[in-house]
Amino acid sequence: MQHNAACSQLDQNGRLRHFLSIAGLSRELLTEIMDTADSFGSVADQAVKKVPLLRGKTVVNLFFENSTRTRTTFELAAKRLSADVLNVNISTSSASKGESLLDTIRNLQAMHVDMFVVRHASSGAAHFIARHIAPHISVINAGDGSHAHPTQAMLDMFTIRQFKGQIEGLIVVIIGDILHSRVARSQIRALTTLGAQEVRVIAPRTLLPDDIQTIGARVYEQIDYALAGADVVIGLRLQKERMHGAFLPSEHEYFSRYGLTEQRLKLAKSDVIVMHPGPINREVEIESRVVDGDRSVILKQVSNGIAIRMATMALTMSSHNQTRSQQQK
């Protein structure tokens, strides 16, 4: 049983024990994450922006690749829950002395830490760590390769729910580099789980994964058709740094075929919202006027990122506390 528990995101009561990917999580659980985030939304407006839920707990930001933006949101979330935060950048640590990932984890775990927030360039790294961690430690996936980035997906769901009331029945369009995006996969899963009517994707063929239709998205060839009647449009970053070889048309050509412009946005519903996970390449994948326009909820996504991260931290920690107190009885 302990083995099973260690391999899954859920504890024996079906509560969130780790947060590794959207896959396998029920609509109820995704909704619970959003409801919890809702309850933290007001913390940011208080004069004292802290709640004592994680006081005396140690959260380790274990970053195997640099991401100031993501690290910052998790650090803020942890501090607003009153946790102690330890930033460990592994490229500059023992890894360079040839220590294995597992030895690094075991060492940190021996220091009685309570949670790892893991960012890694390899898909599955967070799962691997969760599988080998002591039962009292939570693991939160802050992006692994091009596999998953579940807190980003959940902050997007949370933002959509805020503006649309629910995900159910919505038409959502995702434009751009689906292949290299750790966000897109998690988004599509979350959207389908939460009952979106249709998830449309559009991108150069070289930036679409082979299995795209099997995971519940419908591929479009022409952006005008994709945008027609859309409730939500999500632009993805053109991840130049991830591309090898001649995948792509020129930036100019890309923008003319896939760029999200004000003109094109008129094809969507009049109350469409525009989202982007950032950082943005203005005038490459999206027109600056759209970024700063009245349909954009991009900065709201950033704010919601803190609340969602607080929620997943609080939920996984509460699963552990519950398990611990049951064991003590």
Add this chain to the structure above:
Amino acid sequence: MQHNAACSQLDQNGRLRHFLSIAGLSRELLTEIMDTADSFGSVADQAVKKVPLLRGKTVVNLFFENSTRTRTTFELAAKRLSADVLNVNISTSSASKGESLLDTIRNLQAMHVDMFVVRHASSGAAHFIARHIAPHISVINAGDGSHAHPTQAMLDMFTIRQFKGQIEGLIVVIIGDILHSRVARSQIRALTTLGAQEVRVIAPRTLLPDDIQTIGARVYEQIDYALAGADVVIGLRLQKERMHGAFLPSEHEYFSRYGLTEQRLKLAKSDVIVMHPGPINREVEIESRVVDGDRSVILKQVSNGIAIRMATMALTMSSHNQTRSQQQK
């Protein structure tokens, strides 16, 4: 009105809303900063060196160029005010992914932070940020190009007042690289605003800015004349790393013409104090015996730096809180 408020350091009640430069601040306001710092001086002597003024607030150290020394003093000041501190080093962050300064700021602001401490290689960067920031966030300039470094200037004023009782009527000599010093300009402004009798500057002609006399300083050619009767002597660092081309005499020649020696110091008043913003090049711009001698208040400047930074943080935050509570009425 909101636009005006966003562009100025002062709120509509004339209180300090941001702290960007000495220029435009009244003698009363500079005095209020020093009086507030006075009230924090004793915090450092308490067993528990903390006051809860900024509890639950998030201060972001936004450093676009590396300065461990300055970052450290702001981090300590913020922690002693009980704030949460986030160090964001932008050279290693999204900037390298091509995100604009403005997008970076908007993102951090969306995370509900309360204050930016900004260090940037370009003059005017802190002003630019203050102009584009949300109304509830304070900006403190921690050095922008060779333009301003107002907290350094104020800790110098505070130190002079501590030893001389007042700035009014004093003769102050500034020796060295005025051209590249972000400190010197701020100092001269603060000294003249606070009623110094005379501010004398002396440096190789290539290290003096063209407008030096218009900002209230008197240029001397001979160090002996400059030091005669001085109450305060401020040595500046010979900023070798900022020099391009053949601005300068050799170090040896520089020391023989402008070096602050014990011998030369005898020309000043007997109760003269010697200051230096650090880090010091011993035996280049100043004799080691002077640095460590009984007229030196250099380490007192460092201590006062914490108190002044606490003061400017507390004052700008209190302006915002006041504004917020007025809006709520």
Add this chain to the structure above:
Amino acid sequence: MQHNAACSQLDQNGRLRHFLSIAGLSRELLTEIMDTADSFGSVADQAVKKVPLLRGKTVVNLFFENSTRTRTTFELAAKRLSADVLNVNISTSSASKGESLLDTIRNLQAMHVDMFVVRHASSGAAHFIARHIAPHISVINAGDGSHAHPTQAMLDMFTIRQFKGQIEGLIVVIIGDILHSRVARSQIRALTTLGAQEVRVIAPRTLLPDDIQTIGARVYEQIDYALAGADVVIGLRLQKERMHGAFLPSEHEYFSRYGLTEQRLKLAKSDVIVMHPGPINREVEIESRVVDGDRSVILKQVSNGIAIRMATMALTMSSHNQTRSQQQK
């Protein structure tokens, strides 16, 4: 008297004022450190892993060489004592602007900090700093060159005591690179002070210091003889990065002559414990099966590292508080 006090690890009452090296410390004092660590052991098991002993104190991690692992343990220890922690990495700070070590220290000290945790590549750096520091500041040596690493030695003693009840009468074997190990010297001193029956060392002759016998260890040539009847076996890391020139046999040859294998471990007592300071080169100095086997207490060492660091921080700080309150009477 103040001069004497500043040069020694002990205050005038014989209490621990700094923690620089094991040399010169009595068995009683080493035992007090372990007893204090014992009292902190349970803190890690509490829901809120904090005690308020250092609340409002500022601990500076002053690292002149990179060591994420060691820095992390001290940062955690300080935070669990409720101190504010400042990480100062000197390779990226004023040192590069040519400021001397002493000026750096004086500057930090002027900011009213309470403790320096010092890591430096040069032997004696922590002593040097302790000699020049203001009386109210404690210095803890976190490793200086190949000289000393006293908290590592004490966490090893603490771990041995935990498993063996006492150090007295034990046979302890240290295998590997004694010459370049900052740990081995401190360990040998601590073991002899605490009454170990025999400290055996074994290594290629090029990795043994000349004075090894004078500091209380007995050199063995054959690993089988060294292991015979051992209570404790400590493997040291083969510090490849410290070696210059042709000191060494090949890794393969090294492992075949000195590698700690399960087979060889059978020569030791049946209740032998195996230790290693980490990071480990698996299959180079130690067999992976031994690292993960039931005689290994390697991860227990890591846990105990936090408790020992908390203990030395608390004891040195309490010496200062006592001295201060005596002075005030």
